[in-house]
Amino acid sequence: MLHEPAAKQEKDAASDWKAKLGIKLFWLYCLVYMGFVGIAVFATEIMKKPVLAGTNLAIIYGIGLIVFAIILGLVYNHVCTKKEDEMNNKEEAK
Amino acid sequence: MSYIANPIAITIFLAFVGFVLGMSFYFARKAKSAEGYFAAGGTIHWFVNGIAFAGDYLSAASFLGICGLIATMGYDGFLYSIGYLAGWIVALFVVAEPMKRLGKYTFTDALDTKFNSKGIQLLAAISTLAVSLFYLIPQMVGAGVLVTPLLGLPHWVGVIMVGAIVITIVATAGMTSTTYVQFLKGGLLIIFSTLIAVMVLNKGLTTEPRAETFVPKILQLSEQTAVAKVTDEASGLTFVKLEKDGLANWWIVRGDQLEEAQSKTVTVAGDTLYNGAPKADNKFKAVGYLTQLLDEDGNEIKETGKVGFFKYFASIGRSKVVRYPKSNVAKFEDGGDHVKVFCPVITSGSDLLVPGQKFKTKTPMGKLNFISLMLALFCGTASLPHILIRYYTVPSQRDARKSTIVAIGGIGFFYVLTLFLGFGAMTMGVIDVESGNMSAPLLAKAFGIVLFSIISAIAFATVLGTVSGLIVAASGAVAHDLVSNYLGIKMTDQGKVRAGKIAAIVVGILAIGLGIAFKGVNVAFLVGWAFAVAASANLPSIIMLLFWKKTTSKGIAASIGIGMISALGIILTSPKMYADLYHIDPATALHGLNNPGIISIPISFITLVVVSLLTQKKEK
Incomplete structure (x- = not known):
């Protein structure tokens, strides 16, 4: 009785497509994140260089990572929603 | 504090x-089933x-x-x-x-x-x-x-x-x-x-500390009579205890000068004293202030006034900050009392804006x-x-x-x-x-x-x-x-x-x-x-x-x-x-x-x- 999902399960023709896109975006973010960790650990001095309006790379890169995550999230949601509508409508039309 | x-x-x-x-309690009435209790009924x-x-x-x-x-x-x-x-x-x-x-x-x-x-x-x-x-x-x-x-x-x-x-x-x-x-x-x-x-x-940012903030006083070593003197091996610093107005407090020896420090002492009797007085006396103060602030051209200034998002960090990068990190607490014994002296470090703002x-x-x-x-x-x-x-x-x-x-x-x-x-x-x-x-x-x-x-x-x-x-x-x-x-x-x-x-x-x-x-x-x-x-x-x-x-x-x-x-x-x-x-x-x-x-x-x-x-x- 308790093993069905709490929410109603919907058929989703786009799920494979979304999963693949998700993994791609994950690796993209992962690379940028590793770049940050790499510079912080192995080239700390570069982090001190001012890059924008006198503010150093560490602050800009750090805030950049946060903003980048938000932007990627919005893009992902937009693309997925579009694709879901498109693919699920096709499925229904069949 | x-x-x-x-x-x-x-x-x-x-x-x-x-x-x-x-x-x-209001929502409690809605949560009678297991689904409602553990997953809010999947309705949020x-x-x-x-x-x-x-x-x-x-x-x-x-x-x-x-x-x-x-x-x-x-x-x-x-x-x-x-x-x-x-x-x-x-x-x-x-x-x-x-x-x-x-x-x-x-x-x-x-x-x-x-x-x-x-x-x-x-x-x-x-x-x-x-x-x-x-x-x-x-x-x-x-x-x-x-x-x-x-x-x-x-x-x-x-x-x-x-x-x-x-x-x-x-x-x-x-x-x-x-x-x-x-x-x-x-x-x-x-x-x-x-x-x-x-x-x-x-x-x-300003170099003018607030009235509530601890700013150490400086005294000439030669003009003071110390009650006790301790050298802490871990930090290599020497501390002297001075008594003023019936209160004993610790000072850090800096060459021929003494710098006031804040301390916490647990006495033999088990009392805890902050800067030589009980906690309720409020002798122990908050810390942290800027000792130096430069403008973009490297001239010393007292305050920046209102700043924007980026200028805030740029200004910190050109400042010097007095901090009291946990790693700079000297611990030693003085006649059976356990003493902790909180020592300041002056760090350049540019070092604080990077990891390390x-x-x-x-x-x-x-x-x-x-x-x-x-x-x-x-x-x-x-x-x-x-x-x-x-x-x-x-x-x-x-x-x-x-x-x-x-x-x-x-x-x-x-x-x-x-x-x-x-x-x-x-x-x-x-x-x-x-x-x-x-x-x-x-x-x-x-x-x-x-x-x-x-x-x-x-x-x-x-x-x-x-x-x-x-x-x-x-x-x-x-x-x-x-x-x-x-x-x-x-x-x-x-x-x-x-x-x-x-x-x-x-x-x-x-x-x-x-x-x-x-x-x-x-x-x-x-x-x-x-x-x-x-x-x-x-x-x-x-x-x-x-x-x-x-x-x-x-x-x-x-x-x-x-x-x-x-x-x-x-x-x-x-x-x-x-x-x-x-x-x-x-x-x-x-x-x-x-x-x-x-x-x-x-x-x-x-x-x-x-x-x-x-x-x-x-x-x-």
Whole structure:
């Protein structure tokens, strides 16, 4: 009785497509994140260089990572929603 | 520091907590079924759920811990902000929708859908319990930290208060009320933190310390008669004790001059004296100020006036900051008295704006600790049980995704604010040398008692909300996974809710005990541990279950078990644990690694792959 999902399960023709896109975006973010960790650990001095309006790379890169995550999230949601509508409508039309 | 309770503070605080409890009881009436109790009936709107996500996530660790770390250590605190947020990328892109498709109430269910194995049920439930408990410790410590300045009560009273209130909330209401509490508090936290950040920027930076801030006096050594003189071997500094107006205090010898210091003495008789006087005399002051400030052309200035977003950091980069880090506390004995002298360090602002004050990235072990932490934070979010259960509270996969993005937006915005709250506290002289955790609320206090009370009440609600969420997750693990699934005890819907509530009370009491034991350890650091345990025990199973067809039930069970044991093992034998909990010299610890992720996460992955490959045929 308790093993069905709490929410109603919907058929989703786009799920494979979304999963693949998700993994791609994950690796993209992962690379940028590793770049940050790499510079912080192995080239700390570069982090001190001012890059924008006198503010150093560490602050800009750090805030950049946060903003980048938000932007990627919005893009992902937009693309997925579009694709879901498109693919699920096709499925229904069949 | 001495804290005096203020009637306005108490009124605002009680009104807020009363409101939260009232709301909780109101929603309690809606939570009669197991579905309603553990997953809010899957009916929460995605935006409400998203902010509630943020509320869950922006726990005491974020608000108190990260701001406190930035305030005392500079940029290194912000690393937690970056890592905590990056973890959401894993949650959103890799875990969110598949989990939603697989599971129901708990993370164990998701794993169970495919295998229905007893081993998995047991181990996943234990790991949920372990992670929840580890995550509960910093929240409880945070609770104790908050009530001290707000209500003038000791640490342990705060911990017990939170425990009692939360047990009441959870035992009566469950997930629906937890969600609305989180929504309210997540929203308020973001709004008021923005307000403080704007006030910090409006004030700008100044080299003129506030009247409440400790600024050391300087005396000529030759003109003074010292009562006692001690050289501390660890720091190489010499201290002399001078008596003035019947009060004895310690001064640091700097060549032929003496610099005033703040000290804490536990006398032979057992009394605790701050700067030679009892705590109530309020002799012990807040610390942190700028000694030098330059404009863009390198000319010395007294203040910047109102500054913008970027100019704030550029100005800090051209300043010199007086800090009192924990590593610069000299400890020695004086005639049987135990003395701690807090010594200042002048750090250039440009060094505080890059990693390196807490994580010594110049040594190999420092590099390893740093990478390990960043790995655990990145992998931990998607494996936290109280975050995972929130995926089940919305009606559809699309809603789960949307609420995740609302969460990332809200949390990300708040994490940018932590920079202003942290550096604001550092440069405005509000830091309590004994507890960096209080930096953000004390910064609010510098802007007025009303703001301070509101912020503290929100922070307290933060703790309440997060603790409730964790206890629901833990009680779900016990009632649903252990008792009902693993032990196979058949229960009615009501019986299951009752079992969950009993479990909630037990976990709550356990958390109270741990919260008292871990007093004084930075809460963001403690949460780093919870992330490491979560990432090591749960993430490999989740990822491999979703993306590797050869995964077997034995592989998952082994990975959860080994991941959890290796992470806990490294933590329990780490230098930090030796220093803060066992009170043994950290140099004698078995290894130098404070953050287990870099070892335990790969071990857990490898275990899963190897065991799965070895058990292929049997499964067929």
